[in-house]
Amino acid sequence: MSSQSGISAEQGLVDFLHAPSQGSQGLRIVTAGVSNDFTSVQLKGAYDSLSQLQSGLTNEPLYIFIKDLQKNPNQYVFVSYVPDSSPVKLKMLYASTKNTLVRQIGGNSIGKQTLLTDSEDFQDVLESKDVDPQQGAAVLTESERADIEISQQQQRMKLGNRKLVSQSDGTPTSLVFDIESGDSTINELLQRFNVVYCKIDLGTEQIQVVDKSNINDPNQLKILPEHPSYTLYRNGSLNYFIYSCPSGSKVKERMVYASNRLGFINHLKGQDKLEFARIIEIGDPDDLELSLISNSSQEEQKQEEAEEASARFASSRKFNKPKGPGRRR
Known part of the structure; x- marks a missing residue:
């Protein structure tokens, strides 16, 4: 934090x-x-x-x-x-x-x-x-x-026996809010739905699951526009974590969401055993590049990474400098 x-x-x-x-x-x-x-x-x-x-x-x-x-x-x-x-x-x-x-x-x-x-x-x-x-x-x-x-x-x-979802060590990886996901863990929710929306309720001091849905294509993903949010999206066998902080968000909201982002991610990895293909941070929902969440398998992701590496290598190759005209005698 x-x-x-x-x-x-x-x-x-x-x-x-x-x-x-x-x-x-x-x-x-x-x-x-x-x-x-x-x-x-x-x-x-x-x-x-x-x-x-x-x-x-x-x-x-x-x-x-x-x-x-x-x-x-x-x-x-x-x-x-x-x-x-x-x-x-x-x-x-x-x-x-x-x-x-x-x-x-x-x-x-x-x-x-x-x-x-x-x-x-x-x-x-x-x-x-x-x-x-x-x-x-x-x-x-x-x-x-x-x-x-x-x-x-x-x-x-x-x-004081207040149940916290992660250790209280005051570092950016700590989460100081409880998680409220109903009768199911977030991992279980992601097995039934491929989109889970979460927000922080400052009144109850909880990270709450506020919506769940199933979509057929990344184009159908709708990020909550009215306040910051954490969105979990499962595309095939790959999970994506999207932190959105729209323009116009209150200073207090920005601070609370930013300071609990890593703690929430670590909780999902440690307690819910979730792995993420990408962790994405955006401002407004329109800022999300769909290409970042389009892969649905490890094979597709590896192929994309290989293509990106090849493109970087090609752009970094040095071309031999053309020789100038010979010196006149």
Whole structure:
């Protein structure tokens, strides 16, 4: 999974955090969260005490900035608050947005950084020994820290007995969504149908089989046009995996489908014992080249590969340079 989501902070949030504290001599607490359309990080609220903050917390993740105006009036403690009960998609989104937010606020304005999953732990954060904000920055890159945080969140889900379809190691080969294919496995479905359409339901956090059909020719294959999708097509004895991300797809959809593509493929190979003649990525459905899915047997595929290799060899052959006219005497 990419360690950056492309979501950035609204300027109003940045300005509010940098504005001088008015009147308060204790704590300054500011909360921020990803907007409903997943395009920015917005200011959510401001508090003067931990009790006020804790009373307003839900299972939604938040970025929380806490400044002790007596001990360290120049820097915030930055908390990524991600409750264990938060939806999976939000956990991943907040982890992949954090580094961009910290850069925008500025390293000089942020001291200690930590991840909390329980609202009762905020007091411990304030009482713990301060750490040099630069310490560790030279050891791990921002991308590595984000990947570690994503991995930790996935591991918590695994330890919480949430069934995942693949190991939770935070790598691009991991799948963080369950698969819902009814009473049959996807392999069994492909024995009865030669086209299986799958989509990710962000509400239920599942990869769902949404349609099945039988077609007689690759020309009859219809890719879902309204949102990204995974399409499995069996032509004869060969299977094809098609990942489509139409133009106009939402940023959140693009990120979720792209980050789960390899995990889904590996699950199909490992759990369903499926082999794919080709794995194809396209934008709009019209971008699909039918020649890529036209082979129906290993023999046809080998013949095509041999013809392509022969064509490449022919185009790469060097011709002897014609000799110029002889030198006059």
